[in-house]
Amino acid sequence: MVQLTNFDADYFHSLEGENAWIALGSEKYQKDYNNQKYFTVIDAEGEKLGIVGIFDFDQQKNLTHIVIDPKYRDKGLLKNIYHKLMEKTGAKFLIATIDAKNIASKKAHEKAGFIKISDEEFENEFQKFKYKYER
Numbered sequence: 680m681v682q683l684t685n686f687d688a689d690y691f692h693s694l695e696g697e698n699a700w701i702a703l704g705s706e707k708y709q710k711d712y713n714n715q716k717y718f719t720v721i722d723a724e725g726e727k728l729g730i731v732g733i734f735d736f737d738q739q740k741n742l743t744h745i746v747i748d749p750k751y752r753d754k755g756l757l758k759n760i761y762h763k764l765m766e767k768t769g770a771k772f773l774i775a776t777i778d779a780k781n782i783a784s785k786k787a788h789e790k791a792g793f794i795k796i797s798d799e800e801f802e803n804e805f806q807k808f809k810y811k812y813e814r
């Protein structure tokens with residue numbers, strides 16, 4: 680059973696490095712990413728499992744950002760975390776933009792039921808794939 684609690688910036692940076700990109704608005708980060716809602720994912724015992732966030736950019740809504748703690752990867756947590764995120768924020772859909780090289784992320788999102796919505800032109804230009812999930 681996963682729960683979403685207050686965002687812990689130190690924990691995020693311990694997972695992803697000091698200069699890791701995040702949409703959260705502050706002087707350090709870009710201000711164009713709106714409606715950021717970031718959370719620390721914990722289990723029933725309060726153990727930290729990762730970070731999940733949602734934000735809007737330009738015309739795009741509900742872009743997601745997820746990092747699962749290496750200790751807890753490969754356990755199928757991604758889908759549970761996204762369901763909790765939708766419950767908590769009221770989002771009706773989620774969009775994930777995934778680097779072409781990030782095989783683990785593509786596989787995990789496809790397994791969770793995300794459907795690829797990008798076309799070849801977008802994929803070739805940005806070397807990224809775009810996926811959508813609706814409950």
Ligand SMILES: CC(C)(COP(=O)(O)OP(=O)(O)OC[C@H]1O[C@@H](n2cnc3c(N)ncnc32)[C@H](O)[C@@H]1OP(=O)(O)O)[C@@H](O)C(=O)NCCC(=O)NCCS
Pocket residue numbers: 745746747748751752753754755756757758775776777778781782783784786787788790
């Ligand atoms: C992407 C990420 C969130 C996936 O988390 P996870 O806990 O492994 O996800 P799941 O357990 O739900 O699914 C993992 C699936 O990917 C597969 N997988 C994991 N690593 C893989 C790799 N290097 N190559 C191929 N498949 C891989 C697993 O085998 C599993 O599929 P299976 O059950 O069919 O075997 C996690 O790897 C992560 O936090 N990565 C670093 C940050 C990141 O890339 N975030 C996503 C940005 S879009």
